[in-house]
Amino acid sequence: MQSLGFAYAIEPVLKKLYPDGAEYEARLRCHLEYFNTQPYLASFILGAVVRMEEDRALNSLVDNDVVGLKSALMAPLGALGDSFFWGALKPLAAVGAVALIMTGYWWAPLLFLIFYNVWHLGLRAAMLFWGYNSRGNAVELMAKFSFMKMAKQFKVITLTILGGIIGMASDWRPEFHAKDALPVLPLMALWLAVVLALVAILRRGGSPIKLMLGLAVFCLALVYAGVIV
Amino acid sequence: MPMFDTHMIFTIAAVAFFGAIIGLDRLAVGQCMISQPIVAGPLTGWMLGDPTAGIIIGAVLELIWVLDMPVGTFVPADATVSAVSATAIAAMGSTTGAALPLIGFCILLTVAMVPVTMRADNVVRHWNSRLVDAVMDASGKESGRALVRAHLSGLLAFYLKSVFLYLVFLPLGVAAVFVFKQLPENIHRAMSLFVKLLPLIGIALVVRKLSMNMIDLFLIIGFLLAAVAGQFFHAQAFTMILLVAAGGWLGARYREWHSQ
Numbered sequence: 001m002q003s004l005g006f007a008y009a010i011e012p013v014l015k016k017l018y019p020d021g022a023e024y025e026a027r028l029r030c031h032l033e034y035f036n037t038q039p040y041l042a043s044f045i046l047g048a049v050v051r052m053e054e055d056r057a058l059n060s061l062v063d064n065d066v067v068g069l070k071s072a073l074m075a076p077l078g079a080l081g082d083s084f085f086w087g088a089l090k091p092l093a094a095v096g097a098v099a100l101i102m103t104g105y106w107w108a109p110l111l112f113l114i115f116y117n118v119w120h121l122g123l124r125a126a127m128l129f130w131g132y133n134s135r136g137n138a139v140e141l142m143a144k145f146s147f148m149k150m151a152k153q154f155k156v157i158t159l160t161i162l163g164g165i166i167g168m169a170s171d172w173r174p175e176f177h178a179k180d181a182l183p184v185l186p187l188m189a190l191w192l193a194v195v196l197a198l199v200a201i202l203r204r205g206g207s208p209i210k211l212m213l214g215l216a217v218f219c220l221a222l223v224y225a226g227v228i229v
Numbered sequence: 230m231p232m233f234d235t236h237m238i239f240t241i242a243a244v245a246f247f248g249a250i251i252g253l254d255r256l257a258v259g260q261c262m263i264s265q266p267i268v269a270g271p272l273t274g275w276m277l278g279d280p281t282a283g284i285i286i287g288a289v290l291e292l293i294w295v296l297d298m299p300v301g302t303f304v305p306a307d308a309t310v311s312a313v314s315a316t317a318i319a320a321m322g323s324t325t326g327a328a329l330p331l332i333g334f335c336i337l338l339t340v341a342m343v344p345v346t347m348r349a350d351n352v353v354r355h356w357n358s359r360l361v362d363a364v365m366d367a368s369g370k371e372s373g374r375a376l377v378r379a380h381l382s383g384l385l386a387f388y389l390k391s392v393f394l395y396l397v398f399l400p401l402g403v404a405a406v407f408v409f410k411q412l413p414e415n416i417h418r419a420m421s422l423f424v425k426l427l428p429l430i431g432i433a434l435v436v437r438k439l440s441m442n443m444i445d446l447f448l449i450i451g452f453l454l455a456a457v458a459g460q461f462f463h464a465q466a467f468t469m470i471l472l473v474a475a476g477g478w479l480g481a482r483y484r485e486w487h488s489q
Binding site for chain 1: 260261262263265267268271272280281284285287288291292293294295296297298299306329332336337340341343344357360361364365368369370372373376377379380383415416418419420422423424425426427428429430431432433434435436437439440443444445447448449450451452453454455456459460466467469470472473474476477478480481482484485
């Protein structure tokens, strides 16, 4: 999966540590073995592996220590990173930006990029050095950065903003609002009821594509039935 | 006036070139979120002179695909190709800024293309997985050069995949828009309604994935906070968003404190 990228990233270090061609080739092959984790937290493993390769070049480690470290870290860090970055930080940044766009703020995409990348790039750089200095001590990492706790907080804030988007229906951009259809408060209550009904439908199984195609058919039916003029 | 004039062909080529560069951010380079629909859509719209279409398409598709995560070996929908294609088709299909029905039609069109983009992603990933063998076959210092070649070939494969998809989707989309414009007014009205209701599907998709509850308490709290602040205190939208976010943060802290 990501073995090629990992080997590409560590190759300059190997070239420097192992001037001997055969040894260099052996170490490069070692890093081409299966590797798959969350891409941002891979920098923690990369930092740790660089440190261990340095130790190994000084004959203080055996090969299996490096391979074992990668194998041991990739699954838990993958789960942790997926849950935090993809499952909490990205939805928070995106939903916040969508809330701003829906209410007419054109610069929301810029805010999305800044908010997300302050976390992303900051943590990515910090992880590299943290991995190097701690020699891959993931327990220390998890004690320092409470990823799970932050993920839970971010998810709650995201859900609240989603509710807020529905509660701001009267302030939506002209392209989205349907002020003429109903008075404001009943309209917002209707949108909330529709969202809750859709959540119930999704719980019974249903893909985004099917829902969107279904919505298009529903809209056509409403127009041809004369409900929407 | 012909459907595909020189300007149109040049525009399609430019979108394919730049869209594929943006697409590299999705999996292959950086992952700084430039490839997310909420950025890729407005960027494409701005390049083609219709930022409004890009903003609307980007916001809607972002909500729909934001939690489609690349976890493990799962290949999510290529939301970048969808957002860039929908925006480009909408912008090319109108000279004075795309109308709402056209935007709705373009979103629907690119949603139908999603299975093709997922299949193309799978093919490229399968091809890329064999690149490791090429490095394994090299020996000595040559293996370093083989690694660089293999790595860059992988990036190129992702890039060319996106270029190919744009070169197929965009002309088809422009032709479809030509047909759409001839369709009865009722279908245009339905597409307009489709765009207005799409954010509700997006919100439901995110709620479904973030919450285990059928009726999520924090969703209701956010709704009530915004509704009261907006309707009774006439707060500005930006203030309401800050208020709602602060309310969510306090709620999260309270839940933590309560569960200890």
